[in-house]
Amino acid sequence: MIDRCSGGAHRCAPRRLLLLAPVALALLGACGSDDAPADASGPFDAGTRDGGNVDSAAGRTGFGEQCELDEECAADAPSCVELAAPAYAPGVCASACGEGGACPNGSECHDEVCIRCAAEIAGTVAPGGACGCSADCGSGGACEDGVCEVDCASAGCPEGSSCDGTPPTCRECLGGEPGAEDAECTCDADCEGDLACIGESCARPCAIDENCGADECRHELLLSPPSCAPPGSGCVGNGDVAIGGDCACNADCAAAAPLCLGLFAAGQRRLVCSTPCGPEQPCPGDLQCCSSDGASPYCIAASLAGSPRLTCM
Known part of the structure; x- marks a missing residue:
């Protein structure tokens, strides 16, 4: 393990890591890589999402399990990584990516460390749900900053949601009868006619002053x-x-x-x-x-x- 702290690894707190836009990886059952070396299977069995274990000999936490300090993590995942994503708190035990970004099944390579996926079954997290990797997300979504985002313009949205905004994203609607101008809303479908939900209020979208009559x-x-x-x-x-x-x-x-x-x-x-x-x-x-x-x-x-x-x- 690389010593990242002036006082050695014994008291090393989790390092921070932003969950970056995922790299396209070949997926095998869950979100692993066909190119993973034989010793990269880690705590995951091929095709499963069980993840994480405990090193019983050392009493330490295994790959993908929660941690606060490096010293809590087992040898197969020696780094306690803190992620800016709701699927992880306070940190998770992670291992370095293999050659070409190879990681165990059920994980993806982000910023040179293998991060465990969050869903028990791949492809089951709806747009807007918490995720650990892109394979968690259904409807062809991608895991961005710990949240499943989907190109709803082509993939559509779940029932009760609307594809709105710039860039387009699935927004959950209030439901009921569409409202008039200035009515409360959470998606365009909550507003009547040509109104759009802008800043949680139904409003008239425009491009130039001439679109607005006496207003601007x-x-x-x-x-x-x-x-x-x-x-x-x-x-x-x-x-x-x-x-x-x-x-x-x-x-x-x-x-x-x-x-x-x-x-x-x-x-x-x-x-x-x-x-x-x-x-x-x-x-x-x-x-x-x-x-x-x-x-x-x-x-x-x-x-x-x-x-x-x-x-x-």
């Missing part, structure tokens, strides 16, 4: 898509507010930053003039190009980019 097309940093909303009470409409400046409506903003973007910063609601951005459309000056959950990115001041939900480039 309001863009929100943490929500997608934009939706129709009335201009703010302080709207002047002179079109002279520069990028990053405070605004009350789209008409307040200059042509270089035509969107009055809604966001939250330091616990306060803000509206600032902004513009879409991207790798081929960088933001001017020291502004940052930020987005949330795959939604469209916008230029905002670095001082407003502190939300953990934001990804900035």
